[in-house]
Amino acid sequence: MGGFHRKLERNAIGFVLAIIGVSAIGGLVEIAPLFTINETVEEAPDMRVYTPLELVGRDIFIREGCYACHSQMIRTLRDEVERYGPYSLAVESQYDHPMLWGSKRTGPDLARVGGKYSDAWHAAHLKNPRDVVPESVMPRYGWLQENNLRTNDLSRRLKAQRAVGVPYDDAMIANAAADAYGQANPDSAASNDVRDRYGAATNIRAFDGDAERLTEMDAIVAYLQVLGRLTDAAHAPVKTADASTAAGG
Template sequence: MKHESIEINSGLLIVLTLAVISIGGLVEIVPLFHIKDTVEDVGGVRPYTPLELRGRDIYVSEGCYACHSQMIRPFRDEMLRYGHYSLAAESQYDHPFQWGSKRTGPDLARVGGKYSNEWQTQHLADPQSLVPESIMPGYSWLLDTKLDYSQIEDRMIALKRTGVPYSQSQEEYDANVEKFGKAVADELHVSNAKQSLEAQAAAEDWDGKPDQITEMDALVAYLQMLGTMVDFSKYEDGHFNQFR
């Protein structure tokens, strides 16, 4: 009878429901603050370069995450199709991460290097020309839209405040040199952002238009990086300690 009295009293039911949800949430969240490391230290994972970062911005702004996840689940069928299951460490510099729970198109966690730059550009501009059954819309305007990277330093500084190790001081730069190597540390230094972006765009013909830096350049650079940072050949029986 007491259970029935709670169910017919909407105000009391709401209060008790909120209380149960709050307790459950605290039980799940509070322990995380007492765990020294919630993300494994996996070698090879680095923050995005300025060009990749702008590409990711475009990926998010165009809503690509609505149809493509970046999360390979630890199931045999998933790994046979897409590759090694996703690690939390691979998304540690993502704000927000792109794991997702719905796929209209394939998962993109390991798409980097799977296709050529030319294929990626053509697929983004006119998906049906390569995959006739695709329902993906075309993004041909990215080829004609000049990439705006005038605020790239501000974007990196904003991410730095969330914990992404972009460097501004000599001390931070030196720490990145020790952790990622000099070449990567140079790309992660905020004062080098525009120069680094232009150099990476010029180093490879991402969109087939070497005379200008377009939004297609940035998006293809981002896609070609996905899933390429970690050397999974170092795994033995799936243990993370092979990276230590």
């Protein structure tokens, strides 16, 4: 075997052809499944897009490096499903750019954390994790409560998302800043517009406990509270071959 490698490495043309061949095989394995992507990605008619507040909260989540310790991908392993809930579906991340899948678990997976804890719990946890989880090794993020949320670029953020396929319409883009404010201030007139644009199930409340100010804490808590809740596709009954046959007569 060693002799074969020595001969191959001394033959420049043969070595180049071998590299091309191996690369072609690897590329085919990765590219071929994309031709059947429409058959492998589930349908989710109830899927909704992130609101401007949730979208910027996701950006803050990435900015602070939260994704380095918390994955958002529940695998099909029994212990993961029993701990976190139904395994993740591809359709649940169709509006995520970039996707935050992975298996790094310094902290628990967050794919289905939406609605699991109250807003107050999330805010307290981000300010000082040890206050609610004594054994936590997570750093503090108290400045999120102090930082006013920048909203003057929200329309551009939505427009960039639309450029990569997220179906934001012109009204959503034009009213992004007002919708961010309205979602975190339920007593404002703008809150009704948020529901009209993003659906009746949209969370509208003072996420950080203070409706007078729009903060980065509002944004990241709003984001955490919709993880796993943008669609109910993962909770839909699984159709088996027998059931399909019976239904078809």
